[in-house]
Amino acid sequence: MVTWVETFNKITIEEINKKDLLMIIEALDYTGKNTNNQEFIDLKDSMLGQLCSLAETNEEDFLSLLQK
Numbered sequence: 001m002v003t004w005v006e007t008f009n010k011i012t013i014e015e016i017n018k019k020d021l022l023m024i025i026e027a028l029d030y031t032g033k034n035t036n037n038q039e040f041i042d043l044k045d046s047m048l049g050q051l052c053s054l055a056e057t058n059e060e061d062f063l064s065l066l067q068k
Contacts, residue, residue: 013051022066
C-alpha cells in the first residue's frame with residue numbers, strides 16, 4: 001500500500017509547468033517584499049539558485065525561459 005507521503009516524495013520538478021513555477025517564484029518575491037519577511041526572499045533565492053544550477057544557466061536567462 002502506497003501512502004500519500006510516499007507519493008508526495010515522488011513529485012518532481014518536471015510535474016510543475018513553467019507558468020506555475022514562475023508564479024511561485026514571483027509570489028515568494030512579492031510576499032517577501034510586501035511583508036518585510038526575509039524568509040520568503042531567502043526561500044525564493046534558494047529555489048531560484050538551485051533551479052539555475054540544475055538548468056546550468058544564470059538567473060536572468062532562467063527567468064526569461066519561464067516567461068516564454
